[in-house]
Amino acid sequence: MALGRGHWGSRFGFVLAAAGSAVGLGNLWKFPYITWENNGGAFVLVYLAAVALLGLPLMMGEILIGRRAQQSPVPAFEMLGSKRWTPVGWLGVAAGAVILSYYLVIAGWSLWSFAQCIGWSLHGYTAKEGAFTQFLSSGSIQLVLTAAFSIATALIVSRGISRGIEKATMVLMPVLLAILIYVLITALTMDGRDQALAAVFVPDFSQMTAEGFLEAMGQAFFSLSLGLGAMIVYGSYINKDESIFKSALWVVVLDTSVALMTCVTMFTIIFSIPELQNDLSGSSVGMLFITLPKMFYTQMPGGAVLGPAFFILVAFAALSSTISLGEVSTSLMIDRVGWSRPKATVVTAAVVFLGSTLSALSFGAVGSLSSIEVFANKQGVFATLDHLAANYMLPIGGLLTTLFVGWKLGRKSTIEELGLSRETVPFKIWLWILRVFAPMAVLYLLFNVFMGKDFS
Ligand code: TRP
Secondary structure, three states, X not given: OOOOOOOOOOHHHHXXXXXXXXXXXXXXXXXXXXHHHOXXXXXXXXXXXXXXXXXXXXXXXXXXXXXXXXXXXXXXXXXXXXHHHHHHHHHHHHHHXXXXXXXXXXXXXXXXXXXXXXXXXXXXXXXXXXXXXXXXXXXXXXXXXXXXXXXXXXXXXXXXXXXXHHHHHHHHHHHHHHXXXXXXXXXXXXXXXXXXXXXXXXXXXXXXXXXXXXXXXXHHHHHOXXXXXXXXXXXXXXXXOOOHHHHHHHHHHHHHHHHHHHHHHHHHHHHHOOHHHHHHHOOHHHHHHHHHHHHHHHOOOOHHHHHHHXXXXXXXXXXXXXXXXXXXXXXXXXXXXXXXXHHHHHHHHHHHHHHHHHHHOOOOOOHHHHHOEEEOOEEHHHHHHHHHHHHHHHHHHHHXXXXXXXXXXXXXXXXXXXXXXXXXXXXXXXXXXXXXXXXXXXXXXXXXXXXOXXXX
């Protein structure tokens, strides 16, 4: 529907909102812990390669589709391509709903950590080993937190996103960055620094498996919010005279810096305070919520103030991501089914919350939900959905999107949309990546995993 679409106030408006979508739990929570699980170095290098070679070109592709079509993903694929392409949009909607369902659970943990930090700041730090595992297995706490975060997300989405998001991220992103830099600097004064830097930046390819490659690529898509049309939605609000390349580059650089800073910080804390490794040995899923409070309250000048501030910012970073995930399904219901925005939001939120309950109870609260194992070494509903969405749905969605931009859109419209007057060399490289390299890379990795031992 072409009802006067809102536009971002400035290039920075788009960059900040898109970065708000990209920077989230993927950077702060997921990247450090899967880097840990995949033994660092080589995994990080593969991740960076995936970001540069697949992420950046695809991000440009998604923004381009959105700006060209001025539509949400499903109608965009139909309008610029044909009805045959709409399943790509629907796959994105499904992936968005799946990710949102478990993302809300982790987002809820940030509210918990915030509350805990307030308590510690007032009464002293009293975290005990194993406390986090206990928290994870309390079904009622998990459900309440997840519900709280779902309601917050739905409230914002139901009011329409373009204005609120731009304003909020304009303030919150810089504050988050500033705190992260201070946190990093503090961490770098600790003993474990050299060991941490070596673990993150010195590659050892003997540690990499086919799944490791797939997970690195999946994480690149996940962290940059690619593969399900979220950037198509945001791209539809970007002004015609902005450079798609520069905007995408900004988002990619911001997102990747945040991921690396967070990862180095956490690894340093873990290597500096050995008893933390016991707490993480069972599962590193709670790394963000275990390591940082320890540093805030035992190592950091001003930590008692920054602790709560940090976790409230984590909650906001998560919120700007859940909003963008929710917006994909909601905008579709509005465009396609013709529902009002509030109705579309309530229905989406209710359906997604049903899925959330399964994830929320899969950290020990309900035995069968916690032990189900569809993919090898991914136990429980939460781990299963995360693996399915990030490592299969997003790469496949991304693959189809690159094919769409590369082969279906046509050179003329892409050149025009990119603001070029002729086919420059960078343009040719970009097009080749979308047409040939990206699809081959995704297929090659999926093929290897299928032929290998990923399924138990
Ligand atoms: N990128 C976000 C993060 O790193 C998560 C996210 C938000 C996302 N919107 C998305 C992932 C769209 C994939 C697609 O936390």
